[in-house]
Amino acid sequence: MKTRPERTRLAGSLDISRLVCGLWQVADIEKDAAPLELDGAADALDAYAAAGFDTFDMADHYGSAELIAGRLLARHPGQGRPVAMTKWCPEPGPMTPDVVRRGVQERLDRLGVERVDLLQFHWWTFERPAWLDALHAMTELRREGLIGEIGVTNFDAAHLELALADGIPLVSNQVSFSLVDRRAAGELAALCRRSGVRLFAYGTLCGGFLSDRWLGRPEPETIPDWSRSKYKRFIDTAGGWDAFQAILRAAAEIGRRHAVSISNVATRWVLEHEAVAAAIIGARITESEHRDDNLKVFSFALDGADHARLAEAFAATRPIPGDCGDEYRRPPFLTASGDLSHHLGSIPSVFKAVEVPGRPGRLRASSGSIWEGIAGYSRAVRVGDRILVSGTTATHGADRCVAPGDPGAQTTYILDKIAASLHALGGGMEDVVRTRIYLRDAAKWEPVSRAHGRVFGDILPANTLVEVGALIGDYEVEIEAEAVVAG
Structure with missing residues (x-):
């Protein structure tokens, strides 16, 4: 046979x-x-x-x-x-x-x-x-x-x-x-x-x-x-x-x-x-x-x-x-052309940077979350060479919590959102000098830390992780970041 x-x-x-x-x-x-x-x-x-x-x-x-x-x-x-x-x-x-x-x-x-x-x-x-x-x-x-x-x-x-x-x-x-x-x-x-x-x-x-x-x-x-x-x-x-x-x-x-x-x-x-x-x-x-x-x-x-x-x-x-x-998705692009030119024209920014009225040289970006309008804050703000990213949760669209109950998966989503915020304001994850992590349950630190390490393992910013009394809804983790843009 x-x-x-x-x-x-x-x-x-x-x-x-x-x-x-x-x-x-x-x-x-x-x-x-x-x-x-x-x-x-x-x-x-x-x-x-x-x-x-x-x-x-x-x-x-x-x-x-x-x-x-x-x-x-x-x-x-x-x-x-x-x-x-x-x-x-x-x-x-x-x-x-x-x-x-x-x-x-x-x-x-x-x-x-x-x-x-x-x-x-x-x-x-x-x-x-x-x-x-x-x-x-x-x-x-x-x-x-x-x-x-x-x-x-x-x-x-x-x-x-x-x-x-x-x-x-x-x-x-x-x-x-x-x-x-x-x-x-x-x-x-x-x-x-x-x-x-x-x-x-x-x-x-x-x-x-x-x-x-x-x-x-x-x-x-x-x-x-x-x-x-x-x-x-x-x-x-x-x-x-x-x-x-x-x-x-x-x-x-x-x-x-x-x-x-x-x-x-x-x-x-x-x-x-x-x-x-x-x-x-x-x-x-x-x-x-x-x-x-x-x-x-x-x-x-x-x-x-x-x-x-x-x-x-x-x-x-x-x-x-x-x-x-x-x-x-990132250099070195191991594609036939060495970049994405034969696949895509360009990848537009997720968030739009706008000038802050009456504050020359200050930019801010919004993600469209309902909480930004309710609480009166921006997803990120750039002042000079500094970019400050607000505490970020795994909120998808206006108000949906991504991956309820999974702090590692939520951290992955959050870090993507932080990266998009930085890119909108002319920075990148490589510019991050500090992160702060707020965790609902300190016993779940490891998946969060591993997700953070996958992104920042070569960048090594200053970092603080603390357990907080409670986070709203199904959110397990919240992260904020600060970046200094070189040049």
Whole structure:
């Protein structure tokens, strides 16, 4: 009997292949040429599905990928059809139920289905809290039956935990995960163990760099496609070409022991992590296919000696900075262009700075909370080079408390709000010199302190944490900050 990919059940309702066919290359193929012929491209996907690779991942910005997948799905009506996972990646801006419904309906129309099997949401900056509005609206559309399951993409552990604490029924998070980028094995994997959320790993082969083809080869001087341009930045950040070659050599030695390829070793290493539901591999629509080689991933397992050899190679590399998804949200941007220019025009400020009447050189910003008007205060005020941020709670919109009862999640939301306040007035978190934390229950200091440390671990401002008698409503924590803007 011919080997077929292993399968896993996601959230008890979605049966998927553990090797998911990613369609990002459609955008790469089409960027300098005409769109692919839909039926011919669907033929290629049909061949993957027939071989057991029947789960496909795409996004709203992957060229005509959704349309191609739609042609494929139309050929397999009813139960047992291929699984279509897509992403909605809206630009930062107003997020109303109508905006979300239109975004979801466009996915349905392009796929030609009545329900998206798994809709994954990406958001560019957590300082804009509308991402929670989007996910709550998606949750409502799931209740209506337009969405099967909800996932996110490129969420770090802190914001994934915040979404879960705020009641979003997430089943997955799609993140970069490879022998080069091992961030997902840390806090994110630990959260997955606690919550049951599963990871989809992309970049597992670093755009093809993690293969026998590149073993012992000189560093490329020019790179013609988006995918390899992106992952070359990961390689450079992780220590450069020599360190990368050390990883290739280790994987090659392991591959010879098991009679498999470097790519097999790289994929197997990712799949053996408990949190990982599946690895996403490129579906080659117009180029050579590697289905038979990919199936070898399920023919062996890594042993202790294999892991020790890889650990030796890892020791000569540098960790990719930050947590998963930071490559899209802060420098160094590990994208194809090295910034967000090919994704977004700009990211507008969350709050608007206005001059204080009769006070030259003084600016203030408001978040729109009802409490600012009632109590007569600003979210933040700038005087000269100083920015003073008022005590900030996890208030979403006018008056909703985010993540009731969860002080760690509330702290994550609060610090995003503080960052947005500072940016509106020309500062940033790196300018913060003091924070004060007011905690309802001192016994819950650790999740709050850890959330504070994730943001300020390199900045190290002066800090005070005190227990207060009570906070209003369901708020567990309140934080204020002071910043001095350099230059």
